[in-house]
Amino acid sequence: MLSISESSWIYFTLLAATMQAVRTAGQKQLSGKLNSMATTAVRYVYALPFAWVYLWWMLEFRDVSVPTLNNDFLFYALIACFTQIIGTACLVTAFRYKNFAVATSLAKTEAIQVAIVGALLFAAPLNIMGWFSIIVGVVGVLFVSKVKFNPREILKGSDATIGLLFGLGAGLGLAITMLLVRESSLSLNVDLLVSAAIILVFMVTVQSIISVVYVYFQDKSQLVLMLKHWRLCLFIGVTSVLGSIGWFTGVSLQSSAYVKALGQVEFFITLALTYRLFKEKITAIEYLGMFLIVLSVVILLLWA
16 A cells, blocks of 8 residues: 655645635636525536546555445534535525625635634644634735625625625535544544545535435426536536545545645635636735735744
8 A cells, every 4th residue: 555645635735725716716607507505516416426436546546445434434424514515505605795705715714713613622722833824824815805894784784794604604614524524534544545535425425415305395497507507517526526535635634724724825726716707906905915825824834
């Protein structure tokens, strides 16, 4: 069996961040054609065959067999299925109230949410520099997105507030998902590349069933639209499975908080897509935010 280098999690995380930014841009475009739950379902349904092929290849490549799925694995993985669906649905809904960059940046507060929830519930504390790195990165993301927390707007329940809450909800849902994915992957006690592939296939399969059934009873016409826009849906499915391979393997090899902190480099790709696709200019405050994100990654990799 081939060994895994200590820095492998960095490469998988960078793959995940890149693919997630591209996939999210595709979902934003698709959200104008499908409702939130159908757009969410696409990332699972169209990713499913690729996830199974990846598992088959990984089992052959690592020369191992599928282990028994124990109760701990099933418990964590099933909850993760629902939290990821909820987080993704919140993100897609946030697109309707916020622009692409802002909605994505709000979801990226999951980095600090992962650290907090992990420390409180999963006995995964960070050192001082780790916390500092995450906080600097989140502040940078908020600067880039130019998010404004206005108490009056929150009390009024304006569209901006609704978008804010859905964005933060997306971050929380995805943060909990990553923590649960790590726990379920480690519970198998096998090669971590294989366990990451197993949790990926398990979750995508369950999520495909759940989301399709939900969409069927919610609005059957959405299923027809999922077929009609198959090219964009296929693009989302491929980028989604590549992103999930990166995230799931990354958190199997390293603490979820560190993976998500490094994953904030995704926002550079998001900004580039925002500029190219949605014609939004980059301001001085956004450049400051980008500097803070880079600083947070440097702190994380060198001192945390």
